[in-house]
Amino acid sequence: xxxxxxxxxxxxxxxxxxxxxxxxxxxxxxxxxxxxxxxxxxxxxxxxxxxxxxxxxxxxxxxxxxxxxxxxxxxxxxxxxxxxxxxxxxxxxxxxxxxxxxxxxxxxxxxxxxxxxxxxxxxxxxxxxxxxxxxxxxxxxxxxxxxxxxxx
Numbered sequence: 001x002x003x004x005x006x007x008x009x010x011x012x013x014x015x016x017x018x019x020x021x022x023x024x025x026x027x028x029x030x031x032x033x034x035x036x037x038x039x040x041x042x043x044x045x046x047x048x049x050x051x052x053x054x055x056x057x058x059x060x061x062x063x064x065x066x067x068x069x070x071x072x073x074x075x076x077x078x079x080x081x082x083x084x085x086x087x088x089x090x091x092x093x094x095x096x097x098x099x100x101x102x103x104x105x106x107x108x109x110x111x112x113x114x115x116x117x118x119x120x121x122x123x124x125x126x127x128x129x130x131x132x133x134x135x136x137x138x139x140x141x142x143x144x145x146x147x148x149x150x151x152x
Contacts, residue, residue: 011076011084015054016041017092018072018135025114026132027095028123029061032110037123039089039132050088058092062112063103069093073135075143077127089135 016039019027028037040061044053054068068090075087095102102112113123117136120129130146141148 009084011078011086012082013044013050013053013086013088014041015044015050015057015088015090017054017058017066017068018089018132019092019095021094021099021114022096023114025116026120027112028115029104029109029112032108036125037113037115038128051090054088054090054092061105061109063105064095064098064101066092066098071140073131073141073143075131075146077145087131089131 017027018039021027027040029040030037040058041054042057042061044050045056048056051068051071055066058064058066070091071088072091073089075089076085077087078084104110104112115123117133120132124132127146131143134141134143134146134148143149
């Protein structure tokens with residue numbers, strides 16, 4: 001008799017932080033190890049909740065002590081190349097004066113920038129652009145490959 005757990009999904013889980021400025025622009029960071037930009041965040045560690053991972057990644061990547069405010073989206077994003085992923089995006093509020101306290105993890109990030117929603121395609125991969133646009137429409141949202149479920 002086969003073990004039914006052999007067919008269970010075992011996705012990698014990641015958590016991202018969505019920060020806005022007063023103009024509604026999104027904080028993007030540029031990782032040193034790839035050509036495109038991203039939102040702050042990373043993979044959830046064993047035994048860690050997605051919200052706790054988001055908080056940890058904010059501290060590690062930006063040097064800020066901030067808690068996620070609310071869940072904005074969960075995105076099911078399977079990939080033949082990278083395997084199944086479950087990606088959480090959390091509202092982390094407006095940074096305001098905290099931008100002066102950003103201290104990038106220099107071994108991981110080399111710069112950050114505020115980006116208008118309409119300019120995302122010039123910075124991030126298409127799936128992340130779709131995810132951020134879908135998230136901006138209001139949340140919480142369940143997404144697949146960065147987009148809302150079709151209504152067919």
